[in-house]
Amino acid sequence: MSSNHHHAPPAPVGGPLLNAATVVCGLLIMAMFAVLFVRFIFGLGAVTNLNDGYPWGIWVVFDVVIGSAFACGGFSVAMLVYIFNKGEYHPLVRPALLASLFGYTLAGVGVIFDLGRYWNFWHILWPTYANPNSVMFEVALCISCYITVMWIEFSPVFMEKWGLKVARKKLERVLFFFIALGTLLPMMHQSSLGTLLVVMGTQVNPLWQTPILPLLYLLTAVTIGYGVVLFESCLAASAYRMEIEMHLLRPMARIMLGLLGIFLLVRGIDLSVRGAWAHAFSPSLEAFFFWLEMGCFMLPYALIGAPSARKNPARLFLAGIAIMSGGVLLRVNGFLIGYDTGPGWHYFPSIAEMLVTIGMFAVEVLGYILITRRFPVLPRPVAAH
Template sequence: MSAHSHPVTAPVGGKLFNTATFVCALLIMAMVAILFVRFIFGLGAVTNLNDGYPWGIWVVFDVVIGSAFACGGFSVAMLVYIFNRGEYHPMVRPALLASLFGYTLAGVGVIFDLGRYWNFWHILWPTYANPNSVMFEVALCISCYITVMWIEFSPVFMEQWGLKVQKKKLEKVLFFFIALGTLLPMMHQSSLGTLLVVMGGQVNPLWQTPVVPLLYLLSAVTIGYGVVLFESCVASSAYRREIEMHLLQPMAKIMLGTLAAFLCVRFGDLVVRGALGHAFTPSLEAFFFWLETACFVLPYALVGTANARRNPARLFLAGVSIMLAGVLLRVNGFLIGYDTGPGWHYFPSIAEMLVTIGMFAIEVLGYIIITRRFPVLPRPETAH
């Protein structure tokens, strides 16, 4: 995905100090205060983590789900640079910006959950490398992808700061980073699913399957399109811009296609493994499985026809439904469907929730600041 080929983009402008940025600032300050306590007194001072549940919402939401939500740039990149759908160019920069914040914050969020956070640099030091570790592969790929995205997005800053010569030089080698930007997400999104595979029988059969890496990859691509629908609708409403229906309508159709592939693999796997019967047992896991499934199927009822896709509200709700489905798929596998044995329970503390909300607030605040001061969104007169 490239951020350099958009001569019709422009800063939105306007005041940076408003109700939205003020609320975000308050949430970020609360997060910083909690993290101060966490880094001084340890995880036990602010979280409900225990030996049975060493991973809580900081890993599941901020990293596993956060990186999936950040696949909008990757999903749009496939359309533009792999399938040569150049008409989607106006969506590359907004999608890349959202991905940039999502992945960067996911990388930072990992540090919050590390007991010996001062040894984080070991992950990137060759003598400590463990190529047989799934978590090492995820950490390495995400770290590389964050770097690649910042390089891809740098032409936005160069345009605003008048660095035309530097931007022209970067464009000559940007194709290399574009290629990496489409390869790396495929690797680590599937590896995030592999984390469930290595957990073995602790994960409920509804989510424990050898094909879970493929499921996580397909769902991440689908979620990426859902996030683009959501972000485009919200940005158009917040900035009082005309919504880009000529792009969102066909994108919604593409999203339904990738969603169909996911559902075929999902239920085909359950049938082949004989695990579908677990969905009909009276249990919490079965309830959340059907809730997850309902959210994945709902977009067909919302935007399944060409006429329905002309309705911006339906496009927005379809995006929300896909995002919620992606959340449930990952929460169900890592928390709801995870059983480490009798006597262990986990529910996030208020402090944990505030940190996760604060991370989201940073993303919203950063998006507002950069779109208002840098050329990210298309000019209103050229949006069509």
């Protein structure tokens, strides 16, 4: 399939590195380091509201479970380009991969913040400690491998900038192998993040406790991946005053709605089969958050269900946000709101915990700005309108 749009080669955006956005990010990152300094010296209890009933808080749920789902853009777009051979999506690969790279690398780092005995982290990678029956082991191993694979996939960007032509040619011969791994690994651990909830059994509300959680997590991860690409493409285009790649985003939005439809169908059938709908109509916090989550997943159909509506960048942007919000809620609901370990246990994140999560996000934004301004990531239109 050829498109009448000429692909502009990616180029650095340029411009000053010091601006309001980078300064704010820098301050937020400093606040995060201050909290982490206290955490690593005095332990988790000094900065978090975690307890024996809630051993996982927002660091695991936001920085790892949600962060890695948000980082599925690279994998979702790579699937379109390399598996379904839709070459016209090529300009979206690098920006999506960059966002994924940060999301996953930070998810990997974020795990270490939350480990009680973080100095034993190397046990995960040491064969004699391996426990092939453990869901967490599989997630840890897959994510570690995937982070490595993504840096390799993204390295041509640095090679291009630094003029390493020979190394780049050699890498491009074997790149297909890493790209294949890069579509397989996320499928494995995104589904396993759902399995983490399955093994928690009856502590998780029936609205979110189902044997098909691995499938639901995988379906939403891919869908969120496309949502993030919509969100990020519109944002980058307005921030850098570039032309929005509408001819790519429109058909991608259609694919996204299709996947979302499959997810909603599977979700609805699952709730019916397990007889869990009654919980959705009980006057409870869980029911409220369930409908909020479902509302976010339904909203894209109202926003961009009609083909004409998909021509509107603002609607695509909002649909991207709606899908991302639905994905966040699905995960927060399962791990925190619909999680009840018995009477007497409560958890609400401390300010220090929030500062770390916000700081992680700031690292992502700052990194994205620095790399797109100095390295060839975003497509530069030859003649923008």
